[in-house]
Amino acid sequence: MNHAWADSRPHQRRAGNPPPEGTDDVAFITQLIAKLVGDGTADPRRIYVTGISNGGAMAMTLVCERADLFAAAASVIMNLTDESARACRPQRPVPMLLMNGTADPLIPDQGGRGTSRFAVDGFWSTERTLQFWRRTNGCATGDAATTDLPDRNPSDQSTVTRIETNCPQGRDVVLYRVNGGGHRMPGNFPDAHFAKLATTLLGPQNGDIDGADTIWAFFMRFP
Numbered sequence: 546m547n548h549a550w551a552d553s554r555p556h557q558r559r560a561g562n563p564p565p566e567g568t569d570d571v572a573f574i575t576q577l578i579a580k581l582v583g584d585g586t587a588d589p590r591r592i593y594v595t596g597i598s599n600g601g602a603m604a605m606t607l608v609c610e611r612a613d614l615f616a617a618a619a620s621v622i623m624n625l626t627d628e629s630a631r632a633c634r635p636q637r638p639v640p641m642l643l644m645n646g647t648a649d650p651l652i653p654d655q656g657g658r659g660t661s662r663f664a665v666d667g668f669w670s671t672e673r674t675l676q677f678w679r680r681t682n683g684c685a686t687g688d689a690a691t692t693d694l695p696d697r698n699p700s701d702q703s704t705v706t707r708i709e710t711n712c713p714q715g716r717d718v719v720l721y722r723v724n725g726g727g728h729r730m731p732g733n734f735p736d737a738h739f740a741k742l743a744t745t746l747l748g749p750q751n752g753d754i755d756g757a758d759t760i761w762a763f764f765m766r767f768p
Contacts, residue, residue: 721756
């Protein structure tokens with residue numbers, strides 16, 4: 546309801562309407578997984594979670610509260626807040642992929658409050674969020690490798706850099722930094738019906754990578 550996931554952020558950290566009081570999406574998704582595993586639809590060794598924006602916050606919340614369920618996770622265009630970080634105590638390390646734009650007007654790359662009139666204050670920077678997951682997974686704090694990916698779509702006003710981390714086996718943490726990218730899902734097709742309006746309100750959409758394919762390639766490595 547209200548088109549909002551009940552992640553661990555307080556209401557004042559939301560640009561849109563909060564979910565109704567008492568909503569427990571962690572319990573809902575936990576029960577959904579149990580049903581899909583129970584009826585043989587899902588492999589319990591390969592349960593993955595990903596989301597974009599509010600969905601990215603929900604993906605991180607699920608790892609924080611039910612790490613035992615997931616083989617890997619990915620969060621797109623979202624960062625932690627003080628509140629969500631304090632509430633995060635995963636039962637075990639879970640491989641984590643982050644994908645954020647440096648020109649995001651809602652979830653600012655440098656933290657704080659974005660430039661959009663719909664933005665709210667209190668977000669961590671992408672770098673601080675990355676370091677949180679590195680520490681949580683027992684990884685080194687520095688960048689292990691930084692790779693500028695091919696600029697396959699020069700007209701999209703953005704490029705992508707993959708930043709890897711030196712982690713113990715099976716605890717990988719990787720950031721896809723979309724340089725000049727907005728509050729958008731990278732992809733080969735427009736992510737909005739009105740592309741020009743979306744670019745005006747949310748910033749450019751990167752076309753050098755397909756976000757869904759990139760996330761799935763990451764997930765497939767972790768049973």
